[in-house]
Amino acid sequence: MSNADDRHAQRRDTHDLERYDIDTAPGDEYLGDTDVGSGLRGYVIGLGLATLLTIASFWLPGTDLVWAPGVPVALVVLAIAQMGVHLVFFLHITTGPDNTNNALALAFGVLIVVLVIGGSIWIMANLDKNLMPMNAIMNMNR
Amino acid sequence: MLGKLSWDVIPFDQPLPMIASAVVALTILGVLAWVFLAGHFPYLWREWITSVDHKRIGVMYTLLALLMLLRGFSDAVMMRSQQALAFQAPGYLPPDHFNQVFSAHGTIMIFFGAMPFVIGLMNLVVPLQLGVRDVAFPTLNSVSLWLTATGALLVNISLVIGEFARTGWLPYPPLSETAYSPGVGVDYYLWAVQIAGVGTLLTGINFVTTILKMRAPGMSYLRMSMFCWTSLAASLLIVAAFPILTATLAMLTLDRYFGFHFFTNEAGGNMLMFVNLIWAWGHPEVYILVLPAFGIFSEVISTFSSKPLFGYRSMVAATLFICIVSFMVWLHHFFTMGAGADVNAAFGIATSIIAVGTGVKIYNWMFTMYGGRIRFATPMLWSLGFMVTFVIGGMTGVLLAVPPADFLLHNSLFLVAHFHNVIIGGVLFGAFAGYTYWFPKAFGFRLHEGWGKLAFWLTLIGFYATFVPLYAVGLLGMTRRMQHFDVPAWYPWVLVAGAGMIITTAGVVAQIIQLVVSIRQRAALRDSTGDPWDGRSLEWATPSPPPVFNFAALPHVEGEEPYWSIKQRAREQNRLRDEPEYEPIEMPRNSPTGFICAFFATVMGFALIWHIWWMVALGALGAFATFVVFAWRDKPEYVISAAEVARIDRANRSARREALATYTGPRP
């Protein structure tokens, strides 16, 4: 199985598995079925980080560590970090080998979310501006 | 105890639905009685209902689709005849009933006719074309099928018990809110579509995974058949779009069940948000339907022109282009809702641009045919009918995409003609092409050509006779969904459209006769080699019908059109490839999980509609318990011995050897 196309074969072959041993990115799923522990470790680290970030976002607004008007920005930053932790440790989106599919799927998902949410906000704001409130129309008819 | 349920909800006073449902119920009971009395039930249970084989699931999806198409078609006959009779007269369907008929028609045709047809063909063909043994999650696939059937069942139950929505196939608020639709009609719609929608979403996930992760050795992305590509694009769209539908309907459900105010007229609700969200799903949905149909036409046109598909890479590019741009146009469904000129212009232009991708495909199909040895078999006729019809539909679509024109034509019968033009001429013709093309693969015998051609011509003529008048009368100002009308200028057109329905009905009958005749003459129509059309992609490398494991040995793919190159080599050397080394094959066990889950989902959906809360809990608990039992199963697979594999493969090889010996066509 040396042909490049053969990497698309149904099951990952042993050759790939060996490479995983040497070259694992953080959060990479370990595919050997001998060692459950190392897979578990990733999830535990992820859970810890996620909990920490959650606690931080509840704790932060109560302190005066951040300049008050900057709190929303800080929360957004924490939220993005939270998403990153989920993606890496639970959904195993990594820079490791054979992750192109996952990365592409993520990019597609982000693109669609941006299109739908961005478009909706644009459309609804436009409608809001263009459509008179009900009582204004009533007044006009009077 | 029984929520809103009582004897009053059964419409004993309305003869039409009562008689119709009595006939249907008696037929179903008759079939069930026959199945049990003749002892067929164990076979059906073992081989079909609990099957996790993608081919069987595909066949059952298609069967569901054909039945629901008939149901939706009878609604269409009722609407056209009502309008033909209702010129300055009340006609025979009272408004209350007419409104339910057009709502049920749209809902059934899109969710339970077109979708299962397309998904059924994907199920049957995609794993075969990829050269693999099954989809990524076979049991999940069975769950998808039965959840879709649950949705279809709920919609049909509404015929007898209670009522269906009167809101159209997309229940716009505030009409669909409790204030204006206090009955259970909208609730039937909501739960039927939600449950079936879960099934569809699971199918999307299943096929994305299958196509990305499970291909025969050597099958790189750019060696996949066109149908696999369009199925991948449609599945991606399902995964991206169906959650929007689910969320939107969930919000409407919260409005109706718990008095929320997402879309209400008062208390800060915004009904325009519903329209916005439902079309953010709705436009991608039309491409979910039509992209796989494009794939079918690509396969059929290339096979029956005896040429590789022209511009394969540009086809792939056009498919992905459509896949993305279909998420950038949804506002064209509500140009008239009040957005400013800038927004309308942007979405109008994006809409016209999507036609470019489609145009690329049309030219590619024409160049595929150019210079080919074309065989005008039934699937090819459907494809040719499609190319002409779809171009017309696409052009009227571009017309509607011009906002000032849309202000005149929106919600007129011109719009109705446009979308039937693309959905019948595109999706349905594609599904029928696929049905006649792959039928021999599924059952081992071809469909009767004579009746098939008759059905094609009647359907094509019937289609034009019905919908060209609707374009005209739409331009004259007739709006959609009219129970009766008084304008003399419209009357002749409405009559012609009604006459068109008679021709279309003849087409439907011809299609049914074709199936019956083919089954009776199956010996003469037998396909012994597995390659009845001189095909080019891998599904034709298997026997017809294929064994559960599809391929005795997974094929090694060395280029585009993998089966064609295998076949050409055999013709060149005048002998088949060497026999592979047969090995035992592991296949997933059949499982009743899907059927039982769907049974509980039906109970739960019905109970939710009628507010029978204890039964809701029962249904939810049952479905969850089924899932847990399935998750703890300990023998998920069984083994087919090497000897058995060899026996099946050798039988097919000898048929192919015979065909090769008597082959007289051109040789490479």
Ligand code: HEM
């Ligand atoms: C060439 C590409 C197409 C263009 C430019 C186009 C354009 C449009 C426009 C502008 C409308 C809205 C008209 C109005 O409401 O006033 C519309 C409605 C519609 N189109 Fe298309 N369309 C195209 C292809 C398709 C395809 C391929 C399908 C389905 C397979 C489809 C199905 C529909 C449906 C179902 C509606 C209306 C649904 C409703 O209001 O109930 N269209 N189209």
Ligand SMILES: [Cu+2]
């Ligand atoms: Cu659209």
